Amino acid sequence: DVVLSSGDTPFISSAKAKGFETLDGIPMVAYQGAEALWILHQKDFEEKGITKQEVLKTMKEAAGFVF
Numbered sequence: 001d002v003v004l005s006s007g008d009t010p011f012i013s014s015a016k017a018k019g020f021e022t023l024d025g026i027p028m029v030a031y032q033g034a035e036a037l038w039i040l041h042q043k044d045f046e047e048k049g050i051t052k053q054e055v056l057k058t059m060k061e062a063a064g065f066v067f
Contacts, residue, residue, distance in 0.1 A: 002025035002028065003024050003025050004024070004025045004026065004029060008022075026063050026064075026065060027060075027063075027065065029063070030056070030059045030060050030062075030063040030065070031056065031059075033059050034052070034055045034056040034058075034059040034060075037055055037059070038052050038055055
């Protein structure tokens, strides 16, 4: 179950009640977004000297988290 908004789904609530660690879906979306941007614009990024790691860092910052 992937949750992108605040609040838990019944599945997430059940997992928490059973002691499982849960995460929201924001990191997954940031990583997927960075990969999609890289695939679509790799040539443009590379011409400007922008690395894939820099794209990911920007996506993570925009999403409000840093690992």
